[in-house]
Amino acid sequence: MNNPLLLALALAFALPFFSSLLSLSHPLDPLTPNEINQIQHIIQNSNLGSLPNLTFHFVDIAEPDKSDVIRWLDSKSQPKPTKIKPPARQAKAVVRAGGKTYELVLDLATNSIVSNHVYTGHGYPPLSFMELFQASKLPLKYSKFIDSIVSRGLNISEVSCIPMTAGWYGETVTTRILRVNCFYRGGSVNVFARPIEGINLLVDVDTMRITSYSDRFRAPLPKSEGTDFRSKKFAENSIITYNISGPGFKIDGHNVRWANWEFHLSFDARAGVTISTASVLDPVTKNFRMVLYRGHVSETFVPYMDPTTEWYYRTFMDIGEFGFGRSADTLQPAIDCPASALFLDGYVAGGDGKAQKMANVICVFERYSGDVGMRHTEINVPGRVIRSGEPEISLVVRMVATVGNYDYILDWEFKQSGSIKVGVDLTGILEMKATEQIYSDGKTGNTYGTLVTENAVAVNHDHFLTYYLDLDVDGNRNSFVKAKLQTARVPPSANPPSPRRSYWTVVKETAKTESQGRVRVGAEPAELLVVNPNKRTRLGNQIGYRLITGQPVSSLLSDYDYPQIRAGYTKYQVWVTAYNKSERWAGGFYADRSRGEDGLSIWAWKNRAIENRDIVVWYTVGLHHNPCQEDFPIMSTIHDGFELRPANFFERNPMFKQD
Amino acid sequence: MNNPLLLALALAFALPFFSSLLSLSHPLDPLTPNEINQIQHIIQNSNLGSLPNLTFHFVDIAEPDKSDVIRWLDSKSQPKPTKIKPPARQAKAVVRAGGKTYELVLDLATNSIVSNHVYTGHGYPPLSFMELFQASKLPLKYSKFIDSIVSRGLNISEVSCIPMTAGWYGETVTTRILRVNCFYRGGSVNVFARPIEGINLLVDVDTMRITSYSDRFRAPLPKSEGTDFRSKKFAENSIITYNISGPGFKIDGHNVRWANWEFHLSFDARAGVTISTASVLDPVTKNFRMVLYRGHVSETFVPYMDPTTEWYYRTFMDIGEFGFGRSADTLQPAIDCPASALFLDGYVAGGDGKAQKMANVICVFERYSGDVGMRHTEINVPGRVIRSGEPEISLVVRMVATVGNYDYILDWEFKQSGSIKVGVDLTGILEMKATEQIYSDGKTGNTYGTLVTENAVAVNHDHFLTYYLDLDVDGNRNSFVKAKLQTARVPPSANPPSPRRSYWTVVKETAKTESQGRVRVGAEPAELLVVNPNKRTRLGNQIGYRLITGQPVSSLLSDYDYPQIRAGYTKYQVWVTAYNKSERWAGGFYADRSRGEDGLSIWAWKNRAIENRDIVVWYTVGLHHNPCQEDFPIMSTIHDGFELRPANFFERNPMFKQD
Structure with a gap:
């Protein structure tokens, strides 16, 4: 390196990696543009670079071990932070070259390929x-x-x-x-x-x-x-002044602090937004307690209900085939998010491996919709009317994935009550089929959809968005509990006798293994809980979070239909599996042309123990869509979602200052 | 009347009634304070006034016949409005005197009692x-x-x-x-x-x-x-600036105009807010088309799940026993509604029959929550990225009923997409039972609830809020259709052969009689539709509205338990009945100490024809509540509701200007 130009070039190349390592705010930080370019550089300069047609299909951090992340986080939260080296910064890349699929792990500190493996199974990585x-x-x-x-x-x-x-x-x-x-x-x-x-x-x-x-x-x-x-x-007629000064949020690197919440926000080409290490402040101990180690959309499944030659194959798995991050759209202020929102960029690797900036693909804002957080009026204190309450102010993290014709609005909403609400709004344009038919005959069975305009049938279809929810409720050993509400008879022999003949009572069933962790929502009245069986409140109740489900939905395809074989997990709306770092993509990692050999329903066949273990909950937000004319030329949003709500996690409502 | 003082008194008394008749904005206008006082005066001066202990329990308009209301409305909407006399202004009053219950109909124009009937059935009117x-x-x-x-x-x-x-x-x-x-x-x-x-x-x-x-x-x-x-x-830390200038709403008398909606808003002691003759503008014909003739909460049922001597009877029917309007609370600006909302008063008759003003019990505001009404980005037009969309701006009508410990936040939300959303938020204070127990033993079956603070168990209970929805979808002859989604097999003989093996198709079942109009939500995948079988869109689709249901819920009490006999309708979440003006209160009119002899489940036993008839839909918003410590000392709101969404009612999305 006697040549000053070469040295300068080398430094220019090397320094950003160093600085990115030094400025690492969290071990789960997404790859920086410099890191993405570094990865491209390493691979391009390896033997793979000499093979024909090198294309990049997946470039992300190689997720560090959970225990290392937790140890690092814990060290930071000590009163006198101990200096723990963050887990080694590694990346995972999947490339195609010479007609083969290569799985690579790269070490960014040493600028090297740690492992290089040809994938020979079925299915292909996301299309670039x-x-x-x-x-x-x-x-x-x-x-x-x-x-x-x-x-x-x-x-x-x-x-x-x-x-x-x-x-x-x-x-x-x-x-x-x-x-x-x-x-x-x-x-x-x-x-x-x-x-x-x-x-x-x-x-x-x-x-x-x-x-x-x-x-x-x-x-x-x-x-x-x-x-x-x-x-x-609206742009013509409306003025919206919408400024919420709630508790205010701060973003430091990729760490977000708002009200009683602290979480990590990242973005990658496949999942889009990922929320990690979301922790909520305990008002008694003043410590942050973990709720969600990691959460993101894991896979979608959008099968159309037309078996004819030109339509039968339309059974999309957007996350695995295209990527929700790759499909993230630039958000429009005052339309997609309030104009006052904070808009953030994301970075992904292009097909050539080079970093691409995706501008304004995430927005973060404090929401006030006019709704009530809590309220009560007490008239039973003599001579007084005591009215109190608080407006509902929450924090929303939003992205929009536009996959061809459809637009998915994906919200993570954090509440001061301790809830995390996940919202999905569907909008966009229907997939239509040209037809001879001008007028509907009033029947629907023969056209596979609804005539929404002359000569165009909007074809029946489903949307299934399956969320990966690695809940770590106050620690990573959790259990999944179905709290069934069952009718109890009052025995005639009750003493003293009761004029009542029945009531309901709660019968809790803890799922021992993965086969017991599957739920068809709506089949019976039950609360679904993720509890920490090792911890109780001061009063002795099991510490937990409730999964409040949305619309009941499951796939209506035959078990033996090919698309259903590939997306077998859509037969149940809730699954619980043993945590395994490699199991994140419900439809399998190689979803394009997959054969159902990888993915959630396959892993769960192992029927692993899930009681008092590190467990992952998978929840599907879904909708059967029989279109109507109002969905044309663009459909007004239809909303669904779910809520993770504290259930004996706190000693009492965390909205209150404690004594 | 030679005495000038007497004449002046007579005029002072008479004039307001005249003026109220003249200023009648709609035949369903609630009673004015003058009318309430007039009713009290008429009854007090009748033979009832001489009986001991005259108390007033129900004072409302005697609802005019629907056909008269429709004729009056139609006459107003003609290009050259014909002058039709509004239906006679009559009132219904239920009073107790001398230990008996009297049902009275009064004519306000003639200042007289039209009918006077002693009720001898079981049950009593609402408590004053x-x-x-x-x-x-x-x-x-x-x-x-x-x-x-x-x-x-x-x-x-x-x-x-x-x-x-x-x-x-x-x-x-x-x-x-x-x-x-x-x-x-x-x-x-x-x-x-x-x-x-x-x-x-x-x-x-x-x-x-x-x-x-x-x-x-x-x-x-x-x-x-x-x-x-x-x-x-929040009051300490937050500033909320929330000014929405959407399409803007106008209130003329009790008629509300906003965007493409026109409806009548009234308030009475029993139901609270009632929405009547809600009609939506057809963007093609520029006519308003009826959607909902009348809607309000009809009854609630809140049974507690503790059969012991001091608790077994706690099975409240708030509407019939107390009245939601009677329990309406003064709304707190910036807590219960945005500070910029319009706050409206209501008037009810007190136990003495005299008009009482209930200040600021309704608020009306344009809502913007940061949500998206619709959006799409199109990247497939060469050389262009076409991004478009609209923020969601809706109109909300809200009241809060505080019935003892619980606070119900009740919203009617109108959307420009043609949807009416009904929201219920539950908050307030739990009913608790003192107990020896200090620490939970981790079991729940024996305590009938959850220990939420030392020595206090919050007792398990349900909330059922049943809505009366007299839908008149584009006219008053409607049918109720279950559009069932059923798996269809692709026959191996299909020509050309299909690689698919299955898809779902829509099988529509029209309910012929009331027994076919009952639905247990969640039991099978089906869209619930109210259609007008006599009208089709230009394209030939059946004109209709969809009922998008909320959380599946039904009562878990034994059929033979007394509270269940009184609230038999809570076994199904949806009922459809033939319209009958006298059938408005799902738990029966005389709900206090009722024996289940009146009410929705009894009427439906008649099994009347409901196909192509004037029909009423009854939907129950409900929640089984197994409390948790976070619900103490006050619970953060928990939300549920339902949506009435146009389904082939319009030629296309009404958000668009038509060609």
Whole structure:
């Protein structure tokens, strides 16, 4: 390094990694842009760089061991913080090169590849945005497709094509393919409103070539009337002044402090927003107590209910196939979040491995909706009317994932009452199918959906968003308890006799193994609790958090249907599994063209012990969607979600100053 | 009338009634204070005035026939409004006099009693506030009770007593009684925190005397530590600036106009807030189309799950026994509603029949919570990123009913998407039972609840709030449809063959009679629809509204338990009945000490036809409440509700300007 230029270059390259290590705010901090570029550099300069067609499909931190993270956190919270070295900063990358899938672990401090393994199982890593983009452009230069367009009397310059994942339908040999479907804009911005029906077009992704084409039939193009989904109604007429000065939040690195909450907020290409080490202040001990070690959307499953040739394969697993972070959208102030929100950027690796900034993909704001946090009026103290209460002010962390036609608004809401509420709002544009039909015959069974505009049927489908919830309720040894409410009869022999004949009582069943941790929500009246069986309140109640479920939902597909085999976990809305660092993706890590050999329902077959263990709860927010005309040209949000609510976690309502 | 003074008095008395008739904004307008006083005057001056102990228990408009109301409304909405005389302004009053219950109908224009009928069935009208107040004071001067207090070493001046309804437990003869329970304030404002256990005290309401007294046992008084439910945390630390200038609302008399909604808002002592003739603007025809003819809370049922002597009877029916309007609380700006909300008064008749103003019992405000109304980003138009959306701005009408220890926050929320959302938030103070127990033994079956503070068990209970929803979806002939989602197998013989094996399809079942209109929510995947079978959209879809249900809940009491016999309707969460003007109160009109001979489950036994008829939907918002320590000393709100969402009611999303 006698050459000063080389030295300068080396320093310029090296220093940011050092500084990023020094400024590490938390062992679960997402990769910085410098770290992403460093990873690209290491891999590009390895033997993989010399293989043809090196593409990057997954680049994230290699999650440190939970015990190391906890030890590091604990050391920081001591009155006199001991200096503990943070866990080694490692990264995991999955790349494709020479037609193979490589799993790499990299050490960022030593600038080296720690392990390099060729994945030989079924399924493929998430598609890169570049691959999707390239595949979408192929038909426009493909002569058979151009002929199809011309023969329909359409103009190729007004055609947009959208690649869709192909699923798996029992093929013994699979390749990385996409099915590309095309739409006629005809001057409209609503691409999905006018599908060009009847064409089947397959792209081999590794070679980026069209490998199969057929033009089976034509359906009339749906008319273009009223398809524009843009609206200016409010922007024209409304003024929103919305400034909440609640307790105020502080963000230090990736650590967020607000009111009685402290949590880590990160972003990656696959899950999008991840909340880690969320802890709540105990008003008695003044210590923060852990609630949620890690939480994020683990997988989605969106099967359409049309078995015909052009539609049967539409059974998307957005997280594993595309990535929710990769699909995160820039948030619009005053539309997607209050204008006064704090907007944060995210960073992901592109298909070329280089860092890409995703601007304003997260917003954080204090919410006040006019709702009441708590209140009471007491008229039974003589001569006085005692009225009291507090408005509900909460903290919201939001992202929006736009996966093709649909937009998912994903909220983590923290409450001063100790609750964490997770909200999912669905909006966006329906997937429609062009049809000869102009008027509905009033039946629904034969069209696989609802006629929402002339010549367009919005096809029936489901949305399942499965959350990974590594709850560590006041420590990491927890149990899952079904507190069943059961009718009890008052015995005639009761002494003194009771005029009542019945009441309900709580019968608690602790799930011993994973097979007992599955729940079909709504099947029976029961509270679902995650408790710490080793700790009790001062009064002796079991310390816990309640899972308050949303709409009951489970997949209606046959157990033996291929999409259901791949997303087997959607048959139950709640699962509880033994913690295993490698088990984070409910539909399996390699979800694209997966065969159901990895994922939540497979792990749970092990039927591991889950009593007084480190456990993970999986909860599915879901919706069967039989569309209606109001969903066109864009659907108003429909909301669902769930709540994690303290249940004998605190000595009393934590909204109160304690004595 | 030669005496000028008499003439002046007569005019002073007569004119307000005239003016109120002239200023009638809607035939369903609630009684004005003048009208209430007029009713009192008419009754007081009738033969009833000479009977002993005349008390007023129900004073409301006598609801005009629906057809007359609709005709009057229609005449107003003509381009050239025809002058139709509003339906005759009549009132209904239920009074007690000489130990009997009189049902009266009065004509306000002629100042006369139209009908006068002695009610001889079982059950009694709502208790008046004066009766409850008087009963609460009786123990404090009752020597045996004073002895009990003294013998417990307590100071009678720190005792508050609260009357509770007694229910019915198979007695063949009933009288109007209250069971009075007493609490030791000991300097605290939280009356309910220290129950004086072991005493049974009965008050005969008509004679207002204690008729039975026993002091069975003593339990330690729960300690007074930390029972104060008042909090100043936010008032101290927070500033909320919350000004929404959305479309803006106008109130003309009792008619509310906001965005695309028009509805009538009234208030009475029994239901509290009632929403009537809610209609939504059709963006195509520019006409208002009816959705909800009338909606309000019809009855509540709050049974406690403790069969012992001092607790078994606590099975409240708040609407019929006390009245939600009668229990409406003055709303606190910046706590119960945004400070910028419009606050409205209500008027009820007191026990003496005279008008009482209830100040600021309703608030109306435009809500913006930071949520998204709809949004989409389109990246598939070449060279453009098209981002659009609208924030969610809705209109909220709110009241709070404080019935003893509990506070119910009751919202009607109107959305520009065409939805009506009904929200219920529960907060307030738990009913607690003093106990010897200091520490929980970790079991729950034997204590009938949860130890929430030393020596106090918060007793298990349910909340059921049943809504009367007289939906008239685009006209008053409607049907109730269960759109069941059923798994369909793809036949192996499908041509072309499909790789899929299953999908779901919609099988619609129209309820023919009332027995088919009952639903246990959550039992099977189904959308619940109220449709107008006589109308279709231009595209041919059945015009309708969807009932999106909340938490599945139904009563767990035995069918043969007395409280369940009285509230039989709580076994199903949804009922649909044929419209009958007299059928509004799900638990029966005379709910106090009722025997289950009147009410929803009884009417539905008639099994009337409900297909293509004027129908009423009854939906129960409910919660089984197994308390936890966080619910003490006051519980943070817990939310549930339901949504009425257009389903092929509009040609497309009404948020859009139509072509």
